Amino acid sequence: MNIVVCVKRVPDTAARIKIQPDGGVDQAGLKYVVSPYDEYALEAALRLKEAAGEGTVTALSVGDAASAEQLRSALAMGADDAVLLKADVGMDGLTTARAIASEIAERAPDLVLFGVKAVDGDQQQVGLMAAELAGLPAASVAATVDVEDGAAVCHREVEGAVEVLEVPLPAAVTVTKGEKDPRYPSLKGIMAAKRKPLVEKDAAPGEARLAVRSLAEPPARPEGRVVGEGADAVPELVRLLREEAKVL
Amino acid sequence: MSNVLAVIELKDGAPRRVANEVVTAARALADALGGEAHALVVGPGGAALESLARHGADAVFDCAHEALADYHAEGYTQAVAGFLDGRDYGAVLFGATGQGKDLAPRVAGRLGLPLATDATALGSESGSVIVTRPVYAGKAIATVAVQATPALVSLRPNVFTPVEDARAGAVHSVPAAVDPGSWRVRRREVLGGSGDRPDVGEAPIVVSGGRGMQDPSNWSLLEDLRDSLGPNASLGASRAVVDAGWRPHSEQVGQTGKTVSPRLYFAVGISGAIQHLAGMRTAGTIVAINKDPDAPIFKVADYGIVGDASEILPRLAEEIRRVSAG
Numbered sequence: 001m002n003i004v005v006c007v008k009r010v011p012d013t014a015a016r017i018k019i020q021p022d023g024g025v026d027q028a029g030l031k032y033v034v035s036p037y038d039e040y041a042l043e044a045a046l047r048l049k050e051a052a053g054e055g056t057v058t059a060l061s062v063g064d065a066a067s068a069e070q071l072r073s074a075l076a077m078g079a080d081d082a083v084l085l086k087a088d089v090g091m092d093g094l095t096t097a098r099a100i101a102s103e104i105a106e107r108a109p110d111l112v113l114f115g116v117k118a119v120d121g122d123q124q125q126v127g128l129m130a131a132e133l134a135g136l137p138a139a140s141v142a143a144t145v146d147v148e149d150g151a152a153v154c155h156r157e158v159e160g161a162v163e164v165l166e167v168p169l170p171a172a173v174t175v176t177k178g179e180k181d182p183r184y185p186s187l188k189g190i191m192a193a194k195r196k197p198l199v200e201k202d203a204a205p206g207e208a209r210l211a212v213r214s215l216a217e218p219p220a221r222p223e224g225r226v227v228g229e230g231a232d233a234v235p236e237l238v239r240l241l242r243e244e245a246k247v248l
Numbered sequence: 249m250s251n252v253l254a255v256i257e258l259k260d261g262a263p264r265r266v267a268n269e270v271v272t273a274a275r276a277l278a279d280a281l282g283g284e285a286h287a288l289v290v291g292p293g294g295a296a297l298e299s300l301a302r303h304g305a306d307a308v309f310d311c312a313h314e315a316l317a318d319y320h321a322e323g324y325t326q327a328v329a330g331f332l333d334g335r336d337y338g339a340v341l342f343g344a345t346g347q348g349k350d351l352a353p354r355v356a357g358r359l360g361l362p363l364a365t366d367a368t369a370l371g372s373e374s375g376s377v378i379v380t381r382p383v384y385a386g387k388a389i390a391t392v393a394v395q396a397t398p399a400l401v402s403l404r405p406n407v408f409t410p411v412e413d414a415r416a417g418a419v420h421s422v423p424a425a426v427d428p429g430s431w432r433v434r435r436r437e438v439l440g441g442s443g444d445r446p447d448v449g450e451a452p453i454v455v456s457g458g459r460g461m462q463d464p465s466n467w468s469l470l471e472d473l474r475d476s477l478g479p480n481a482s483l484g485a486s487r488a489v490v491d492a493g494w495r496p497h498s499e500q501v502g503q504t505g506k507t508v509s510p511r512l513y514f515a516v517g518i519s520g521a522i523q524h525l526a527g528m529r530t531a532g533t534i535v536a537i538n539k540d541p542d543a544p545i546f547k548v549a550d551y552g553i554v555g556d557a558s559e560i561l562p563r564l565a566e567e568i569r570r571v572s573a574g
Binding site: 126 | 393439507523
């Protein structure tokens with residue numbers, strides 16, 4: 001079974017995002033990582049390959065040359081090879097999905113896994129768009145992915161419940177945090193990653209049609225107020241919520 | 249003239265609150281673009297359809313089919329894309345709910361159109377749609393121009409306040425252009441959950457707990473506070489307690505969980521890591537309860553009480569019940 005896992009280079013979630021006067025994100029000291037949900041997708045792919053006892057896991061990223069760093073992380077975790085679809089920054093979800101879909105069409109994997117969303121753009125769209133463009137059946141927000149009788153069986157989070165979906169292969173699935181934590185790369189894995197194939201090609205994204213006009217830091221919230229200490233402060237809090245904030 | 253379409257989400261045959269939010273936003277955008285606001289209901293809309301006209305829809309399209317009674321990703325994608333085929337809209341709006349986040353990107357992919365998700369404000373500039381949306385889970389705010397027609401946009405729940413703006417809003421039945429035989433995804437079963445509470449990402453009131461709750465057995469105190477706040481209140485959790493296995497990831501609020509914008513947010517025993525603050529800072533009113541007076545959560549909270557949650561929560565639930573009854 002051949003699996004493609006899409007990974008994205010994003011700022012570490014612990015990072016403070018500072019906007020420069022020209023509207024760009026201040027890169028000074030900004031650490032980049034594999035988007036956390038993509039690590040869950042990668043972990044799911046590696047487990048499926050291990051369970052099957054055969055097959056390959058390919059890590060795929062769309063981005064500039066720096067994304068090779070995240071692909072090396074994926075290789076260190078255990079992916080067999082990696083592909084970087086080189087594109088300028090400033091793409092939208094659709095162009096990213098197009099680049100991925102054309103690579104999927106070429107490779108024809110059995111399964112394509114995505115993190116449910118990237119934690120930078122927060123769009124939660126690329127996986128399902130790419131599936132649609134590639135003509136693959138898809139499930140989203142899957143906490144678990146198993147393969148049974150030629151279908152991906154997904155436990156997906158829906159409002160207050162879990163829906164069990166069966167998606168015939170080849171399929172695409174977007175993965176959320178499940179019970180299996182992503183593995184840490186071993187030293188051996190990190191050394192091996194240096195020798196694994198990482199192919200770079202030009203992406204075929206078409207033209208982006210979502211144009212970011214400006215980026216700003218969120219407005220500061222007004223200084224909060226400590227109403228008091230302990231349970232005795234409760235009546236005053238409730239009064240403020242009713243009469244001042246008018247939310248009760 | 250540029251019409252705007254609101255894609256409606258139903259629950260138990262009635263438009264959800266978010267549906268009225270989306271219609272209200274469609275009404276405002278249609279006025280700005282100089283067109284009509286239309287509502288599209290996929291599945292059996294029944295008697296509920298008139299509430300859409302009351303919130304500003306000039307026309308309501310009822311796209312019913314027996315196979316569309318429950319949400320099916322492929323079926324709803326076919327129905328919405330099929331409805332749009334040959335019709336001319338300036339914008340199509342979805343709710344950024346669990347269902348909307350599954351449906352909108354599929355429709356966008358099928359139509360080859362870009363999608364702006366999770367909008368917190370909508371506007372127009374020389375006829376094109378301008379969207380404000382949080383990025384990095386709310387650590388920054390992007391203003392985005394959608395250079396495509398129709399502009400596909402999903403709207404963050406609880407941000408667009410539903411406004412009654414009654415229209416004649418005649419209901420038109422339209423055939424659903426769906427072919428159930430072509431659907432590939434099969435639903436085996438639905439496990440657990442009564443589904444009687446909104447998802448934390450959509451709930452207008454959220455009661456979240458963190459490590460300061462000390463033990464998962466203390467969650468009953470948070471549940472009791474939630475219950476005192478009515479059926480629209482839901483539970484949330486910090487990453488620390490989700491990682492500890494106390495609560496499911498589906499309840500996690502923050503950059504690696506759900507970004508929330510309720511009108512009222514309680515952070516109980518949550519110190520306020522940067523990822524958590526990012527995920528809830530767009531809430532309307534934030535209340536923090538924490539033993540540590542220096543906890544970062546107090547910096548973003550509108551109101552705070554310093555103290556032990558196990559003493560404060562029962563009193564708070566009791567007081568809310570008392571004033572609600574009055």
